[in-house]
Amino acid sequence: MKATRTGSRTSLRGAPAGTAVDYGRLPQHVGYLLRLAQLRVWEDFYARLAPTGITPSLFSALILVERNPGLQQSRLGEALGVARSGAMTMVDRLERLGLVERRTDPRDRRAYGLFLTPEGQRRMAEFTARVAEHDRHVTGALTPAEHQTLMQLLQKFIGPARNGGAVHSAAEDDPLPSRHKPAAGTAR
Template structure:
């Protein structure tokens, strides 16, 4: 085959085609591409929504615990929380019993925004894997939960 006429379908991935980490990376990229095509104008990224959703369901959660649970590095979590605070979405509180800790809660405006965003966010999530059967999607979810330690 002429290299100049090769299409993406013709590219030989060899063992990468069965490499779990590589396939998961491609899956994440695909999810983000579809998300930003459909919801890029919503001004809320998937990671931001995830953080706000967890805070909504765990008011007063410590920033360090939140970062550990979502596997967000400390420096990135600090930057993200500061950005969310600047947008008026979260408030931070330093507890008297541990002045090194930071507790995070949503502002009333953020509670309404997150509840509203959850409709389209979870509808989007429900549409992912539309090329899978319901059983395959459920199996993929079970396996991913097991893989990341959520079982």
């Protein structure tokens, strides 16, 4: 049978409409379930924050700039695991929204430090409240103990580089440390 798309429905040609899809082993794969969870989380995030223009990546960038005034754009990209061009695009967007400003770094005039603008500082309370409500909504089916267990398991899964809010080096901040090649003559 061949899958065809008609409007917003996917059906199997030759199968009666409404036939259940056999997902086989997919629900047993961590990546598949994480992706479904990510889609659910992002859908709710966008629904709650769309009027503000803030996306999950922009909110993450705002938190890092708020917590690290003067953070260089390249370091922001490293911490978020995005390329320099991606970090530049995020900062450009945050500047257009009037939330972040670049200032010349007094230690390195070629570099810029990132700071929340007064508007950015004022709006962080709104963004944080909306995201907290979003978090409560997407985890609403969990008991407090299940929520705590989920958070612990996710932190364990992603590894120590992202656990506990500790300060890390650039390589440790990368969510995909496998992207970093070991120095010549060193083993992983």
